[in-house]
Amino acid sequence: MPPMTPEGQATSLLLADDDPRLRAFLELELKEEGYGVMSCGNGIDALTAIRQQAPDLLLLDWMLPDLSGLEVxxxxxxxxxxxxxxxxxxxDAIADRxxxxxxxxxxxxxxxxxxxxxxxxLRALSRRSALRAASSPELLQVDDLVLNAASHEVSRGGQPVHLSLTEYALLHQLMADAGRVQSRESLLHKVWGENFVGDSNVLDVYVRYLRRKLEPAGQPTLIQTVRGVGFLLKAGASKAAEP
Structure with missing residues (x-):
């Protein structure tokens, strides 16, 4: 069964796919699992549905009419x-992913x-969403990087940093155990879920995203790579500006 929302309701899901047979099959399977499913067949309808009643999860096909999944x-x-x-x-090419x-x-x-x-x-996405929604007064801080777990705000040097759900979950995990090396397996387990079956390189992709947003030139580095082991978060040397 899917995770319940904090209000005790079934997780709502919007399915956007232009293949009617696949859409009908997935609707049936997802409803059997307890999801509250809405569906549509193009990108414009998907955006309209989200504006009218935002779901808890979005299952989005890349090749949609009107607007592609990427554009949505x-x-x-x-x-x-x-x-x-x-x-x-x-x-299935790495560049496409x-x-x-x-x-x-x-x-x-x-x-x-x-x-x-x-x-x-989908269960892993729900868990990450619940982590972000969890209420906590705790402030996590490393150098001038601050994560407010109550308001879900992140800032560096007093400037807000806007993160996606997965970026936030990964940063929260790194900051919660700052100064200690966290193995790749541990991070995948805690952020993507214990049943994660995807490509482990997704961790490297999201570490790169965080570095891009958190470590501009002139700022001390934060996310350190420990080769053969994993990653740790701590203040380091300032990054030089790229030529």
Whole structure:
């Protein structure tokens, strides 16, 4: 069964896919698992549905009419929306997967896929969303990087840093154990879930995203790579400006 919302309601999910047979099959399977499912067949309808009643999760096909899944995701992120997005795509090249993540998707799944893997990834997205929503007065701080777990705000040097759901979850985990090396396996388990079945390189992709947002030239580095082990977060030397 899917995780429940903090209000004790079934997790709501919007499915956007232009293949009516696949959409009907997924609707049936997801409803059997207890999700509250809405569906549509194009990108414009997806954005309209989200504006009218935002779901807890978005299952988004890349190749949608009107607006592609990438464009839908980019428009959502441009408004500050942190709606968890799982992208479905028939493209399996690394460059395509990176493009989907760069557009703001939290995870991706290559067609054809098993329903068991889809359900596992949706559960992992729900757990990450719950981590972000968890209320805590705790302030985490390393150097001038501050994470407010109560308001879910992140800043560096007093300037706000806008993170996606997965970026926030990864940073929270790194800061919660700052100064200690965290193994790749531990980070994948805690951020992506114990049943994560995807490419472990997704961790490197998100570390790169965090570095890009948190470590501009002239600022001390924060996320250190410990080769063969994993990562740790601590203040380091200032980064030089790129020529």
């Amino acid at each position: 995701c980019q428009r959502l992120r441009s408004t500050g929306s942190q709606l968890p997005v799982l992208m479905l795509t028939g493209r 990176v493009e989907a993540l760069d557009a703001g998707a939290d995870d991706y799944l290559v067609k054809p896929f098993s329903i068991e893997e889809l359900l596992a990834r």
